[in-house]
Amino acid sequence: MKKRRKMKKKVLKTIIPLLIVLVLVFAAFFTYKFIFKEKEKQFLETIETGVYADITKYAIYGIHMNLEGSITLPTTPKDIKLVLSNGQTEIEIPWIVEEQETTYTFKTSEYINEGIVLEDLPNETLYLLIKTTETNEENEDITKYYSVENETEYENLEYYTLTKNDKNNKIDIEWNTYEECPTLRFKIEETTLPEDVYDITLDPGHDASDPGKSICLNGNTIYDPSSSGYCYNGGTLYTEADFNLYVSLALKEQLEQRGFKVIMTRDSEDDYVNIYEPMGSATMANDTKSKLNLAIHHNSSGYDGGISYLKGLEVYIANDTNTDLAEILVKNITNTANTTASHKELYKIGNGIYQRFFTEEEITSSDVQPSRYTTNTSWYYNMREIGGISTNASNDGRFEDYPMNEHYNSNNTAEAYLLELGYMDNLTDITNMINNQDKYAEAIADAIQEYLNQE
Ligand SMILES: [Zn+2]
Structure with a gap:
């Protein structure tokens, strides 16, 4: 019994000073908070x-x-x-x-x-x-x-x-x-960053239902696959969807190594991607409060069965944006990935930098009139629909084939770009893209880091 009381005393002896210290710390903290609040109030009163x-x-x-x-x-x-x-x-x-x-x-x-x-x-x-x-x-x-x-x-x-x-x-x-x-x-x-909030969204273009441009390559010969996607004459089939995915996966890894939290609209060849549904290619960046959205694509010149005389990199930017990131992207990708800026003149506003807007004719012939498009509205949904009011996102639910873009009227959105890394149907480009996919990813990651950390 006696021993117990002694023990109790000992415990009390240690607990009481601790409690006093704790009370003092709290008192100091609240006094500090109070003074701080008072200062803020005093300032507001001026x-x-x-x-x-x-x-x-x-x-x-x-x-x-x-x-x-x-x-x-x-x-x-x-x-x-x-x-x-x-x-x-x-x-x-x-x-x-x-x-x-x-x-x-x-x-x-x-x-x-x-x-x-x-x-x-x-x-x-x-x-x-x-x-x-x-x-x-x-x-x-x-x-x-x-x-x-x-x-x-x-x-x-x-x-x-x-x-x-x-x-x-x-x-x-x-x-x-x-x-x-x-x-x-x-x-x-x-x-603490909420689980569902990300820094960057990557959107590897196309999906399991739409391969984008497909080509067959046999030695130095490029030709179109059969309608079922088969390469006769011993060629190897390459699809844009796979190229986009490969570069995006490598890019995600590179960005994560640099400390960014990255999400992708798809991460496998078997995924189907929606555009306007939640977590679709036009919505995910804003659903996840990302600061940046990159749509990764590979180009083609669109001449049936022909080989593209166009080659090289095209970076598409939104309306009313400076070209800071676009310039760093072009510089890095052409230096690191052994490619050149595209010499396509249409929509070109700088070396490798492109901006495509709706034309008057496209506006007057658009599905629902009066159209929300202007001649300063991005033709690509990849920029237009992601930037909300900053980019004049136009899908307010007016289109029969698509659900509404929930963020079309938002004033809190991601900055968006569309990258066309090279031409699938150009021999120089396709060869380089096959050999240098990781270099493209590295160059883009460096560009993003330089852009986001410089300010
Ligand atoms: Zn594409």
């Missing part, structure tokens, strides 16, 4: 009321967020900026601003794949504000902050940063979090 900037459009495309809007100020300021700020940390956002009297109309970029780089934001809580320097009656410079008001139909956004060293941040972009005031808050915190 923001002007009654005058707000109207945000008329905002969208995330890939790793960038773009905003458009305007503000009318009571007087002309000496200086005006767009910032993300909490009073302590302040980041100036580059913008394009037009001034008309005291009205400032602004957008963060001309390009949908530029703007606020969401990957670079610090783990803090920041507010989007207009910061001005104005002169008061005593002729002194004073700094003023103006908040922003949501003039769109869109609401809060959620963004997961790319996986870097096995870590991710979550950014909650939320309207009106402070009392009744119009505000746009970016809350950035480290998170």
Whole structure:
């Protein structure tokens, strides 16, 4: 009995100091949190009321967020900026601003794949504000902050940063979090990436029901297979679907080695891929909150039974995008995989870089009128339907043969590209593609890493 009491005493002796320490740690933590909150509140109280900037459009495309809007100020300021700020940390956002009297109309970029780089934001809580320097009656410079008001139909956004060293941040972009005031808050915190969220989606073109272009190769002779897909005269059958899959599987491995979390629309020759159903080739990137979608294809010139005089790489990009990633892709693939940029002139906008839009004629003859397409709308669904409002995704359920694209009206989408790695029906290309498939994958992975990490 006595021994027991002694034991109890001993236990208490160790537990009590531990408890005290624990209480102190908690107290310090909450005091810190409280002071932090108070500082945030103090800062928010310094923001002007009654005058707000109207945000008329905002969208995330890939790793960038773009905003458009305007503000009318009571007087002309000496200086005006767009910032993300909490009073302590302040980041100036580059913008394009037009001034008309005291009205400032602004957008963060001309390009949908530029703007606020969401990957670079610090783990803090920041507010989007207009910061001005104005002169008061005593002729002194004073700094003023103006908040922003949501003039769109869109609401809060959620963004997961790319996986870097096995870590991710979550950014909650939320309207009106402070009392009744119009505000746009970016809350950035480290998170565990949800299982169903990915960094990159790869879409190996075609599937078990559609091989894409098939050719027979016998020595230096290319010819078409029979209608049943058989190569007479001893040739070997090559299908585009298999080439696309092989390169994509190798690319997935290369990207995973670089730390990215990657998902594919199909990973076997026997898979069937839907376009617009959930996790289809037009939906998976957004279903999985991927930042990047690459459609991997191989080309053909389309001349029946003929051999293509065209050869080489074509990278197709969306509307209103800068060519940063496309240029790195062309540079890397031509250097590493022993190929050249295509010399096809149609739709060409740069070395190996292509952009194909609907023509007036295609718009007036499209299935459902009035058409949603414009002459700035990508002809390829691989870009158009993945970018939501940034790329004018058009499948709002109007087509009889397809279900609706659930993301067509989304302002939070992946950045998308279509790669035509080479011509199946060109001897130089097919030979190179057979010998260098892994090099293509390596070159693309390096390009993606360079693009996503450079900013
Ligand atoms: Zn194809």
